[in-house]
Amino acid sequence: MNDLFWLILVLFFVAAALRSELFFYLLYVVVGLQLLARFWLRRGARQLSWRRSLPPAAFPGEPTTVEIELRNTGLLPVPWLTLTESIPPALRNPSTVREVLSLGANERRVLSYVVAGQRRGYYRIGPLTLATGDVLGLDERTLARPENDALTIYPATLPLAELGLPAALPYGTLATNQRLFSDPARPVGVRPYQAADGVRRIDWKTTAHAGSPQVRRYQPAIALETLIALAFSRGEYGGRFAYDTMERALVAAASLAAHLAARRQPVGLCTSGRDPAIGAAALNVPVGHGRAHLMTIMGTLGRLEMAAEGDLPATLGAAAAHLGWGSTVIVITGQRGPELLAKLLPLQRRGLSLALILAEPTPADLGLPREYGITTYGLWRDGRPSAW
Structure with a gap:
């Protein structure tokens, strides 16, 4: 545009000095082209709209199609358009989608690409940037919106035996001689x-x-309700491999939820981790049943991020307030010792059944809760079977 400005300025002085109609004509043509290009570009940018659509969540390794719809609602064509989409590297390689196209009057185009995440997490896709200009290349304009769409990758689930947990867990619906109600499935x-x-x-x-x-x-x-309580803050796990231990604890929580849901048992979730979707501590998922409810739990676990500080017993106290007598609370944590036990025993006194899963425990860590009648298991990174 600066070169064109100087060209107009030179033509003006030459035409004024020589009083030449030819140079005045060239001056008018150049100024007219500049005005037309600006008008065309301004109108085209105003009448250009776009939106991105993708599913809110996917399973690990599942191909997910992202569609970008571009629409020119005006009567003037868009001669060229460059689209640049930023994608988290964990979802796609390369991490940028770039397309160049043109849109005719009232034309709609849909572009698509495929992403797949191997690791659970909360991924923001975008921003999407569009660059367009006039047909003469006299001016360009960049269009961008700050909105990002998010994709949640659910956590993986494993058979309980691979986690070192017994297949026959004392959770959920238990047989009894007291006829509270009859189960039509039995x-x-x-x-x-x-x-x-x-x-x-x-x-x-x-x-x-x-x-x-x-x-x-x-x-x-x-019918006993089960609440899974997952510790997910840095202070609740120690050791050099705290991140790996926390991820295995999360997989254990997801696997237990899937196991109970498959048995049609009501299950809920509370955690001390952070949910990046809301930028705060993760919300508790009340006890419920059904596949839709399980997907809600999986979504929360998929988005979960490590919190700097957390107090799972405090979170658990509020989440377990509405549990009925005899319900089960499964606590998965890296904490251990008398301090943790002192915070859990009041729940046992309320008539709740406690099950404690400790990450990387020692024999003493497993023995102390069992002295108080708390079912306790160990969760090791190598998947060794727990002594129960």
Whole structure:
């Protein structure tokens, strides 16, 4: 643009000095082209819109398609457009998408690329930058928006045996001789019909075969809620490999949640970690059941970041306030010793069943909680089986 300015200035002085119609004509043409280019560019930039669309979360290694929609809503074409999209290196290599294209009047274009994350986390995609200019190359304009879209990669889940935990955990629905209610998923036979039985419980096939009304019998059960409490602050884990230990603890929490959800057991989550999506401590996930609820837990664990400081027992006290008698609290932490035990015993006195999973424990660390009737397991990075 500076070169064009000096060209206009030179043409003006030459035309004025020589009083030449040719140079005045050239001056008018150059000034007109400049004004037209500016008008075209300004109108084109105003009538250009774009948006990015992608799923909010994905599993590790799952290919995820990101689409960018570009739309020219005006009557003037956009002669050229350069699109630059920044992507976290953990999702794609190379970490930048760059495209050059043109848009006609009222034209819509959709560009797409694929990302895949191998490690769980909360990844911000963007910003997206557009550069455009006039057809003569006289002026350029860069368009950018500060908005970023986020993609959460869920944590991996492992069989409990690979984590060194027993496959038969004392959590969830437990058989009992006290008939609080019957579980329709656990049939144990039939019996003669009684006046207190509902019509829905009648087994019509068995009734027709026996010649008298028969009702289905189910195994009595107590539906116990399970709350998983995950310590995820630097002060709650020690040693040289604290980061690896914390990640394994998180995988253990995700695997336990998936295990309980697969058994159709209600499960919740509380943690002392930080959620970057809200820029604060992670919110508690109340106890619930179903696949959608499990995905909420997985999303929280996928986004979780290490907090500088945290107090899991304090967080757990508020999260467990609404748990019923006999519910289970699974505490996964790197803390140990009498101080931790003193903060957990009040929950046991309230009638809650405690299970403690300690990261990299010593035999003494495992023995002390067991003296107070707390089921305790060890979680090692090498996946060795815990002594239970």
